[in-house]
Amino acid sequence: MSEHPVPVLSQEDVFNYDAYLFDADGTLWTHDEPIPGAIKFVQELISRNKKVFIITNNSSRSTRRYLQKVTRLGFPVEEKNIISPNTIIIDFCKRNPHFIRKGIYLIGNIGSKEALEEALDVECFGIGHDPMPDAAGEGFPSTITLEKEASCVVVGDDPHFSYLKLIKATNFLADPNCGFFIANEDATLPNDTYILPGTGCFAAALRTAVLPREPVLFGKPGEPMGRYLKNNLELNPEKTIMFGDRLDTDIKFGSVNGFDTCWVRTGTHSVNDVNRAIDGDDKSLVPMFTFSFTDVQ
The missing domain is CATH 3.40.50.1000 (HAD superfamily/HAD-like)
Structure with a gap:
């Protein structure tokens, strides 16, 4: 099986979007440890005036309390940019x-x-x-x-x-x-x-x-969350990309809502899972790209 069963998103293309949606645990951090390169990548996006949102399925705390964790970990994201169920x-x-x-x-x-x-x-x-x-x-x-x-x-x-x-x-x-x-x-x-x-x-x-x-x-991969992003935050699906580690939530969420999708190799699903999705019937589980934050120079 290929190490990268889907194309790697190039450093040139990764900055071609207007809006960036990130899953949280497994994508930007693991428990209380930031994923290597994730903070720097988010900082670079914000410096380029990109829209950055954390899209979490975690409903166990308010966005105000969630912001406390995000800030403590070092991600420069505002409360309004944290979206949960x-x-x-x-x-x-x-x-x-x-x-x-x-x-x-x-x-x-x-x-x-x-x-x-x-x-x-x-x-x-x-x-x-x-x-x-x-x-x-x-x-x-x-x-x-x-x-x-x-x-x-x-x-x-x-x-x-x-x-x-x-x-x-x-x-x-x-x-x-x-x-x-x-x-x-x-x-x-x-x-x-x-x-x-x-x-x-x-x-x-x-x-x-x-x-x-x-x-x-109301969470990923449901359409209500996608409609909220497009209607309330004025996201253009053609210029939006979803980064996530789970195929059944993050990647499917991006697919059903018309966003480009990028699988990161730092969380729940593995190369074997991606290969199974490629061979399976539900193509909404197949990411368009893969990417590592440490690849950004």
Whole structure:
């Protein structure tokens, strides 16, 4: 198999775009370590007056808190240039306020709760531990109560995901007017110790329970995030390129939204994965280019 199964983006061509979209973990940094050459490359783009955006599927913190990490790592990016599923959900709900007239049932964490409540002035409930009643006891499941009303269910990363939360979300979504929103469908989370199941695992369980209902996917590779970038940030797809390490999120996101795509070899997917994509049926997974930030002189 070829070391570079797709063309390498040349140093001359890499600066021919107006807008640059970057995945975060695995592309610009790994955990708390910047990828070699990434900071310098971003600095060079900004010095050339290019538009630079970090496009993350991480909905576990507000963009304000996310900016703290980006700044600490050394990337000169402003808060307005950090786009997460929370960004898109907030924009969507502001334009469709009937989804926030009541509360939001949130399968997520405190970061998502803070971001959504601050921007939308709505109560998000459901995060944290939600103990399951004794399933063997008399009265189950009549002992379960939906103590509040929800205008939508939002699914994000939740370390306390449980059968009881699945029951509650399923019953909220029995109302066809209740919105069904998913932050992302990432199968796993970046981690160098254990393989951690991601939001996509929780979303798959809820998808199955509420069939034939379909959710709105607000993260990569969903089209709502692409529409937001093109409409709100005035990006020209023909002059925009997406850099990422994952084929199923980053590269597919670029492909379905008409952006050029560039796979970086520093994260989740390998040369073997790219070769499998080339031989497979879903060509939206195949990147147009590959590139290493350390190649820039």
